[in-house]
Amino acid sequence: MSKERNYNSRSFHLFRNYITYSILLVIIGIALQYGVFSVMAVRQKMKMFDQQIDAALLPINERHMDSVLADLFKKKVFLETRFQMSKADSISLSVNLKDSILQLELKGVVIKSTKITDFEVDQFFYQLKPATYQHLFGTQSRVKSYLSTISKAPVIVKKAPKDTTEAQASNVKIESLKPEVVHWMLTLDKEIVLKIEGSDQYSRSDWWIGRKFWFKEDMNSLKNLKETIRFKVPEYYPVIRLVISESEAKAIYRALPAKPFVGIRL
């Protein structure tokens, strides 16, 4: 009887250990798989961009460019993009990372210019071949979708008063005056993500709202994990993250139309 109990207990322990080690191995396997597939996603995106380029641009890739030439090349590409954007009737956004300037432009006129206080660019962009660079940034990109901590238009609904007494009593607080944490994100049609953080000395008090916004966004990207478990290469969107002052971030976000054009210079 006791021999049988001992045997049962030992086999239970063996089974428990087997399960524990298996789970651990599976988790390590998934993590590694996620890592490998994520790197593959970046390489696939690069390959896709390289394949999309116009054959006429291919000779540029053969050319070895030193830093001076590369700078001139990027300057020309950016100017050409801005010139194309000037033909549109609506406000467009130009991002100049070389000079750390973010601009709103309308018909080629700079209507707002703000200093980019900090930025981060995925290394992916620095690996682009000249022709791929021209393909990506040589024409304007259109914004596909917005995500933001603030509303695009701070509309306040007010019911018409029935008489003059009610009209005098009604007092509406203007929404756009209240201090707000401003963070927004643009996804461009060229599958580039622009993340803009409004941050300055006046915006420290409720910084956690911004963190929460970005954390939620980062958690969204964990759906890639689901893809990798199914042995699928996840979608990779190269990211440019900019930090500008909070009031400027609000003004620029609200000034942009529904589908604005964006020009970028690295």
Add this chain to the structure above:
Amino acid sequence: MINDESNLQGELKTTYSGKKSKLIKFIFWLLMPVIFWFIILFILVGVPYLENRPFIFEKTISAIQENENNSKFGKELEAGIAQVQKKMDRLTPGGAYLIVNTSDNTFSLYRNKALIREGLCSTGSYIKLEAEDNKNWIFQTPKGVFSIQGKITSPVWRKPDWAFVEEGLPIPGSNSSSRFEYGVLGDYALSLGKGYLIHGTLYKRFLGQPVTHGCIRMNDDDLKTVYQSLPIGAKVFIY
């Protein structure tokens, strides 16, 4: 006696190996959270790092010097830049133009591409007024590029329907005398079309705030300078 000793040794061995396996299990369970922590760290930090360094093992491009070709290419690029820059420069008006920021409620006046005056103004409040008969109005300043279509001195305000609805008053006839108010728009007004004006205000304490019904309000001095600087046809950029 010998049997007892060997039994004792056997028991000691069993106790020792039992302790050893317990110790191993203890270390294993102690390490489990650390292993899990490393896995989470790998997913959250390691993978984004690797994504950014996908070409870490790739050889750098060999620096083949093509001096002559490059200098020619450089000259071509410089010429191209100068050409496009010239086109871009031509897009900015040479005369006077006005830029209005509806978010900060400020304006900037330019002449010959140089800033000559800036200050506070008031723009649309973004209030949506809803009347009982399904009529509604949104008081917002339109964004985009406009041009001065008319200039008026001592303007008279012809109150639209919403002005009466907002005050809880009945809407009068279109030519009723109660529609006309004198002296509320300041000394000058500049028309942007579709009923939108740049004008003065009695409520100067609200300058810098979005309180208007869509027009742009300025203080008397700023309005005078803007009126004198902007000819008919001058561009007004609102964002």
